Amino acid sequence: MSAVDLDLEGEPPLRATLRRMRHHKGIVFGGVVVVIFMLLAVFAPLLTPYDYATQNIANRMVPPVWAGGNWTHPFGTDHLGRDYLARLLYGTRISVIVGVGASTIGCCIGVTLGLAAGYWGGRVDRFVSFLLACQLAMPTILLAMALVFIIGPSTLVVICVVGVLHWNLFLVVTRAATMRVREMEFVQASRALGASPMPIITHDVLPNVTSHIIVIYTFEFGKAILAEATLSFLGVGVPAPAPSWGLMIAEGRNALFFQPWLVIIPGAALFLLVIAVNLMGDGLRDVTAPEARQ
Amino acid sequence: MLEYILRRCGLALSVGFTISLVAFLLLNFATDPAVTMAGEEATTEEIERLRALYGFDRPLYLQYYNWLVSFFRGDFGESVHWRLPVAELVARHFPVTLLLAGMSLTVTILVAIPLGVLAAMNPNTLIDRIALSIAVAAQAIPNFWLGMMAILLLAVTWPIFPVSGNNTIWHFILPAFVLGLSSVPAIMRLTRTGLLEVMGTDYIRAARAKGYRGGALLFRHAMRNALLPVVSVLAVQFGEKLGGAIVTETVFAINGIGRLAVQSVLIGDVPVVQSLLFLFAMFFVFANLLADLLNAWLDPRIRLA
Numbered sequence: 316m317s318a319v320d321l322d323l324e325g326e327p328p329l330r331a332t333l334r335r336m337r338h339h340k341g342i343v344f345g346g347v348v349v350v351i352f353m354l355l356a357v358f359a360p361l362l363t364p365y366d367y368a369t370q371n372i373a374n375r376m377v378p379p380v381w382a383g384g385n386w387t388h389p390f391g392t393d394h395l396g397r398d399y400l401a402r403l404l405y406g407t408r409i410s411v412i413v414g415v416g417a418s419t420i421g422c423c424i425g426v427t428l429g430l431a432a433g434y435w436g437g438r439v440d441r442f443v444s445f446l447l448a449c450q451l452a453m454p455t456i457l458l459a460m461a462l463v464f465i466i467g468p469s470t471l472v473v474i475c476v477v478g479v480l481h482w483n484l485f486l487v488v489t490r491a492a493t494m495r496v497r498e499m500e501f502v503q504a505s506r507a508l509g510a511s512p513m514p515i516i517t518h519d520v521l522p523n524v525t526s527h528i529i530v531i532y533t534f535e536f537g538k539a540i541l542a543e544a545t546l547s548f549l550g551v552g553v554p555a556p557a558p559s560w561g562l563m564i565a566e567g568r569n570a571l572f573f574q575p576w577l578v579i580i581p582g583a584a585l586f587l588l589v590i591a592v593n594l595m596g597d598g599l600r601d602v603t604a605p606e607a608r609q
Numbered sequence: 610m611l612e613y614i615l616r617r618c619g620l621a622l623s624v625g626f627t628i629s630l631v632a633f634l635l636l637n638f639a640t641d642p643a644v645t646m647a648g649e650e651a652t653t654e655e656i657e658r659l660r661a662l663y664g665f666d667r668p669l670y671l672q673y674y675n676w677l678v679s680f681f682r683g684d685f686g687e688s689v690h691w692r693l694p695v696a697e698l699v700a701r702h703f704p705v706t707l708l709l710a711g712m713s714l715t716v717t718i719l720v721a722i723p724l725g726v727l728a729a730m731n732p733n734t735l736i737d738r739i740a741l742s743i744a745v746a747a748q749a750i751p752n753f754w755l756g757m758m759a760i761l762l763l764a765v766t767w768p769i770f771p772v773s774g775n776n777t778i779w780h781f782i783l784p785a786f787v788l789g790l791s792s793v794p795a796i797m798r799l800t801r802t803g804l805l806e807v808m809g810t811d812y813i814r815a816a817r818a819k820g821y822r823g824g825a826l827l828f829r830h831a832m833r834n835a836l837l838p839v840v841s842v843l844a845v846q847f848g849e850k851l852g853g854a855i856v857t858e859t860v861f862a863i864n865g866i867g868r869l870a871v872q873s874v875l876i877g878d879v880p881v882v883q884s885l886l887f888l889f890a891m892f893f894v895f896a897n898l899l900a901d902l903l904n905a906w907l908d909p910r911i912r913l914a
Contacts, residue, residue, distance in 0.1 A: 448624045452897070453631075454852045454889035460874045461636065461882050541751055545856060548753050549871055564754060575761055582754035590749035597745070 335602040342598030348591035356407040367405040368556040371396035379576050390580055402558035403584055409559045410540045413474050417539035418532055420478025425485020426528060430516055433493025447486055455480050463551040470553050477542045484531050492524035526603040533596035537589040544585055560585045613905055621898045625891055632886040633673050636879045686880035695884045705775055706865035710850035712781050716789025717796055725800025744794035756787045756860035773862035784861040788853050792846040799842055803835035837908050841900035848896030851889050
């Protein structure tokens, strides 16, 4: 392509994508909210003088500042007198770490299987499709509960279990994209020139399916956060006294009628974070792979 | 058509078989059922006696074979905690969950399809944007939290519905709404895209040219084709409701199979967890198979392809 062509086409594709991202309301809103949560997670110790696990029985069930509380504990305290803002802030870390960890594991499994199935097709594809059918039929929550219970609850176990059970979307999307890219002329050319499968997959196919993978990664990130919260809520997730938002909701459940903020606050945080992540995912799909939009 | 049915049934069977193997091996490797059964104060001899009595000392493949055979005879083993046959426990709890799943699917249909149709008939308007926003919100809301918020608002602040339990049909309305809402985004988006696609086809243009308008055009011509994919996804969602019931039943203290599952996991009742894992999976496989066959029956393009 000559320089004249480039001028006629205007800006390079990467910059065009970034410009579209800046003008997409969902990406901007979602991105800002996600970045704020990330900052809260990183700087939690600087934002609150309290520890998330220190109990103060004399000071339990203090309401938040808007419900008649005081500014010493802006979000109040829980049934053990622990500062609720501190728990919420440190809880952000758990959600973000589980989200990143679990979706990365799911991504590795799903993308590897998807590349293999899409590139080789035939018997490999049939085997992978069978694995997919089995995974889809697995009762995810029940299996995750059983696994966490067997191995013993910890944050790392939750990350692994959620990751291992959430790879189907990565697989489906990578497989379809790989099948399309595989038939393109430049890939055919590489093969005709004698390139072996691995370099073709890593150099030709993978870069061309990355945008699809990023979109799925975003959605799975949100799903993993919800899955962790659900498991912790059911009592087979992150163990106490860690401030998982799901666990906070479970602990506040007994006080739902008289101290509803104990349930409302962590749930609202969870909702806000996941909706921001999903809006980002929707937006990224709009700007990078609009044809994948349903 | 026959070949298609056979192929689908074959796949369903092999998936079911694989999952039974996973359910069996997982819990057999992870825990020693004889130790769990004997309780904490049992002596080694007592444990060994139990092991021999229940056949836990036999080779694993033989145990698996026996487990699978008795499973299909309707003998799911005995619960360690409740000291009851698992089949009896399942029979006692399953109707409750089935009612909840059926009602929540009704909620999904009543909310998602009209919303999807409204959005597709008014694309890129305020109505469309509201419908899509509902879908985005419903996708991000933690189901157990939504349940508690529903209790707080509609059972405590305005005591319209009972807080928890499953004594009357009235008790099922809030949980059915909460569980049903989780499927709304998928069904609503599918209805919307399906209908938008169909409305752009030649046969709809032809019907328009013949003078069909509004309801007649929508119901007699467009919806039939637009709802084809929705039917199969609905069947799949029905299968997924069992998994969703685990959370909803816990929040609303409904004594169904989901709550039984949670309790069994928390007390480590291996035979119950094993059977439920397999049963849940078989339920899903069956719902999926039904969806495929239903779709093939409705749409000749699938069965002939």
